Every structure is written in structure tokens, then in C-alpha cells.
Amino acid sequence: MPINRRSLLKFASAIPMIATAPNLAWTADDNASQKADYTLRIGTGLVELAPDHIVSTTLYNGQFPGPLLRFKEGQRVVVDVQNDTDTPELVHWHGQMIPSDVDGAAEEGSPFVPAHGMSRIAFVPRPAGFRFYHTHVVAGADLNRGTYTGQAGPVYIEPKENPGAYDREVFLVLKEFEPSLSRGGDMASDALVGAPIATLQEMGKVADEEAKSTSKGFEVGYELFSINGRTLGQGDPIRVKDGERVLFHVLNASATEIRSLALPGHVFHVVALDGNPVPTPADVPVLWLGTAERISAVVEMRHPGVWVMGDLADDDRSHGMGIVVEYAGKTGKPQWAKPKPFRWDYRQFGKNDGTPLAPDETIEMTIVKQNAAEHGFNRWTLNGQAFSMDTMTPMFTLHQGRRYRLRFRNASDDIHPLHLHRHSFELTRVGGKPTAGVIKDVVMLGGFQEVEMDFVADNPGDTLFHCHQQLHMDFGFMALFKYA
Numbered sequence: 001m002p003i004n005r006r007s008l009l010k011f012a013s014a015i016p017m018i019a020t021a022p023n024l025a026w027t028a029d030d031n032a033s034q035k036a037d038y039t040l041r042i043g044t045g046l047v048e049l050a051p052d053h054i055v056s057t058t059l060y061n062g063q064f065p066g067p068l069l070r071f072k073e074g075q076r077v078v079v080d081v082q083n084d085t086d087t088p089e090l091v092h093w094h095g096q097m098i099p100s101d102v103d104g105a106a107e108e109g110s111p112f113v114p115a116h117g118m119s120r121i122a123f124v125p126r127p128a129g130f131r132f133y134h135t136h137v138v139a140g141a142d143l144n145r146g147t148y149t150g151q152a153g154p155v156y157i158e159p160k161e162n163p164g165a166y167d168r169e170v171f172l173v174l175k176e177f178e179p180s181l182s183r184g185g186d187m188a189s190d191a192l193v194g195a196p197i198a199t200l201q202e203m204g205k206v207a208d209e210e211a212k213s214t215s216k217g218f219e220v221g222y223e224l225f226s227i228n229g230r231t232l233g234q235g236d237p238i239r240v241k242d243g244e245r246v247l248f249h250v251l252n253a254s255a256t257e258i259r260s261l262a263l264p265g266h267v268f269h270v271v272a273l274d275g276n277p278v279p280t281p282a283d284v285p286v287l288w289l290g291t292a293e294r295i296s297a298v299v300e301m302r303h304p305g306v307w308v309m310g311d312l313a314d315d316d317r318s319h320g321m322g323i324v325v326e327y328a329g330k331t332g333k334p335q336w337a338k339p340k341p342f343r344w345d346y347r348q349f350g351k352n353d354g355t356p357l358a359p360d361e362t363i364e365m366t367i368v369k370q371n372a373a374e375h376g377f378n379r380w381t382l383n384g385q386a387f388s389m390d391t392m393t394p395m396f397t398l399h400q401g402r403r404y405r406l407r408f409r410n411a412s413d414d415i416h417p418l419h420l421h422r423h424s425f426e427l428t429r430v431g432g433k434p435t436a437g438v439i440k441d442v443v444m445l446g447g448f449q450e451v452e453m454d455f456v457a458d459n460p461g462d463t464l465f466h467c468h469q470q471l472h473m474d475f476g477f478m479a480l481f482k483y484a
């Protein structure tokens with residue numbers, strides 16, 4: 001098995017893979033004679049995180065991250081997905097407003113890519129911006145399945161016009177490897193603005209008391225951490241010049257973790273969240289990203305040296321979560337400096353004094369954790385119900401054209417990266433304060449906090465909502481929306 005030794009810079013300008021003529025066993029499309037624009041091959045491969053840390057996992061096209069796919073907004077693409085593994089797979093096109101049958105979620109009715117089989121998928125990419133693709137199968141207790149594997153890759157949908165004032169684009173995919181189950185975790189408690197709400201804390205206490213188990217359920221920990229498939233210090237650094245403006249597209253491709261990123265002596269000028277331009281671009285010293293979130297930020301390189309761009313958590317950074325930024329003509333050991341504490345506030349990027357439109361309807365969901373209720377795993381309920389993969393019963397009915405407000409109340413201490421498929425939403429209340437104008441497809445909800453967001457039911461078809469933390473979504477934290 002050849003080990004992929006691509007450099008970051010090569011990756012940043014990756015050329016789309018040339019598709020080979022597919023030998024179709026099954027097709028969802030009527031143009032089997034047409035050549036696919038892209039081929040994704042799912043199979044076991046090796047990732048050389050470091051010379052002494054080579055991991056074997058499931059990959060796209062034998063590499064991590066999967067190839068950067070550059071689509072053009074509104075221009076139809078045909079993708080062949082070849083599954084060389086022994087189990088059915090699903091490729092989800094995260095953040096795109098496409099039909100349910102190609103979205104890549106079984107709960108919405110997308111067909112599986114059969115084991116040792118092929119599927120042809122065709123769709124019109126939209127909207128423009130930084131998206132990604134990843135597996136959407138249930139992992140449960142199997143840490144060799146789902147997003148614990150290396151099945152993730154970036155998508156960039158070229159806008160019809162490109163307003164970016166930058167010299168260079170660099171994609172960064174943050175990812176952990178070698179997962180294992182453990183008791184207890186270390187979720188960042190200082191990541192988000194807002195204070196815990198007493199009534200939600202009380203609900204959490206009641207749930208704890210009602211739990212049959214006195215201990216918390218399993219969490220997942222990792223041995224190795226990487227950016228673009230390399231641990232900190234391995235592979236090529238990001239080479240920059242004094243005065244250069246670099247546009248970073250950062251993706252948190254973790255299965256379960258919240259991530260932070262800082263570059264000592266530099267600020268991030270955030271221009272887009274989840275690929276959508278923000279109304280108020282703003283400078284921040286630290287990026288915080290929930291699972292599956294993306295941030296696009298310009299960094300002006302005006303602090304020559306050799307630096308570590310890395311996670312704030314010392315343990316994660318020392319196990320590889322970082323990448324070296326090296327100015328031209330500078331040498332020496334990469335330097336790290338811990339930034340001052342900084343709490344992430346989505347409202348910072350919203351419309352000033354923004355008031356959201358009034359919704360037609362409000363849907364409330366209260367999130368409760370049942371400690372170790374399912375074979376030692378925590379079970380998650382929404383309004384008292386854990387999603388059943390057997391029945392896949394829809395929870396809500398949508399009427400096309402209506403504006404819905406989702407109000408989430410978190411009666412647990414965990415941060416939840418909430419994700420809605422096939423639609424974008426506008427944040428309307430964060431950390432107890434109103435906001436408008438920030439359009440996303442994943443939002444972090446803090447422990448014992450509330451968040452509100454609006455979406456317009458403008459893309460008919462079954463639509464999945466779930467927490468993007470793989471352990472949470474696999475153990476109940478999902479809901480299905482049906483259009484009337």
C-alpha cells in the first residue's frame with residue numbers, strides 16, 4: 001500500500017482526480033455512459049501521521065483528507081462512489097441544499113453504496129462556499145466505522161463571483177486518529193459565551209437522579225491528533241512571506257471533539273462561517289469549532305518567525321494538533337505562546353442591532369442525557385424521545401415556504417454541535433441575546449444553555465436534524481423532519 005506523501009501546498013491546490021470509466025453495478029442516474037466528474041473510492045488505507053505513527057483506517061481515494069473537490073455553483077456534477085469495503089457506506093454532502101436521495105443519509109431515504117459495489121450520484125452543487133463530504137453511517141460502539149475513520153474531505157463550491165482579497169488559500173482539516181472508549185472526558189468548558197440556565201441545570205439534576213447508573217457513559221478519547229493528516233512538526237510547514245494575506249479554510253473533521261486554533265502574534269479575520277460570508281467580518285485571537293463546523297479567515301502575515309498554529313489544549317497539541325507556519329528566511333524551533341482566554345460568540349459576526357424576521361412557527365426541543373442507559377453509553381432524548389433507527393419515525397412536519405424557529409434547550413453539561421441537513425439556518429439567539437444574519441449549518445450549543453435559529457422550509461424532502469457528535473447521534477440525538 002503506497003503511503004501518500006502529499007505536501008500541504010500540493011493539497012491546497014489539489015487537482016481534481018481524473019475519473020476512470022466506471023463499471024456500473026447499480027446506478028441512480030440515467031446517464032451511465034457519461035463519464036463521472038469525480039470518483040471517490042472508499043477503502044482501507046494508511047495515513048502517515050508521522051514516520052513512527054502510521055495508522056490503518058478507511059479513506060477516500062487512499063488519502064487523508066479525501067481529495068479537495070472544487071465544484072461550480074449551479075453546475076451539475078456526477079460523482080461515482082466505489083465502495084471497496086465489506087460494509088454498506090454513505091457519502092453525505094454536508095452543507096449542501098440537494099435532494100434527499102443524494103444527500104447521503106439513510107434516515108432521509110438515500111440508498112447505501114453497497115459493499116463492494118458502486119453508486120453514481122448526480123446533483124447541482126449549492127450554495128457557494130466551503131462545504132465537505134463525510135461518511136454518514138452509524139458507528140455505535142464500533143470505532144472503526146463512521147466519522148471515527150478517515151472518511152472526510154473538503155468541498156469548495158466556487159461562487160459566481162469571487163470577492164476575496166487574499167494572496168493564497170490554504171485548507172486545514174483537523175482530525176484525531178486511534179480512538180478508544182473511556183470513562184469521562186475533558187470537554188472545553190471555557191469555549192462559549194453565555195451562562196448556564198438554572199432551570200436546565202435542575203432538569204439535568206433530575207435526569208441524573210433518575211438514571212439507573214450512577215456513573216456517566218462512555219466517551220471517546222484519541223491517541224493521535226493531526227492537521228491535514230500530519231502530526232505537528234511532520235510534513236511541510238505552511239510557508240509564508242511577510243505581508244502576505246492567507247485565507248485559511250478550517251474544517252473540524254473530528255467525530256466527537258470541539259477544537260480551538262491559535263497562531264501566536266497573529267489574528268484571524270473571520271470572513272465566513274460554515275462557508276457562508278458573515279455580515280460583520282471580525283478579528284479574533286482564537287477560533288473555536290464544533291464538530292463539522294468550518295471557519296474561513298484571513299491572516300495577515302506581519303509577525304516574522306517560525307510559529308506553531310495549534311490547539312489551545314496542551315495535551316492535544318503535544319499529541320499532534322497543530323501545524324508549523326514558517327516565514328521566508330526564518331529558521332529555528334517553532335514557537336508557541338498561549339493566548340489569553342477567549343470565549344467564542346457567534347453574535348460578533350452578526351448584523352449590528354440585527355433583529356431576525358418573525359417566524360411562522362416555533363419548534364422547541366429539550367435535550368436530556370440518560371447516563372449510561374444503553375450498554376454503558378449515554379442515551380440522548382429530544383422532548384423525551386430517543387430517535388429509533390428501526391422505525392425512523394418523523395418527529396415534525398414542515399410546510400413548504402414557512403419560516404421555522406428552532407429553540408433548543410440543553411439540559412446536559414455537554415456542548416452539542418447541532419446540524420440540520422439540506423438547509424441553512426440563521427442564528428437568532430445565542431447566549432441569551434438576540435442576533436441576526438449569521439447563516440450556518442452547524443451551531444454549538446453550550447452546556448445548560450439555549451440557542452435559537454430560523455430556517456425556511458424551501459427544499460422539500462425528508463430532512464435530518466442531529467447532533468454532529470458521533471456518540472450523541474448514534475445514541476438517540478436525531479430527529480426527522482417531513483414535508484407535508
Ligand SMILES: [Cu+2]
Nearest residue numbers: 416467469472
Ligand atoms: Cu451532542
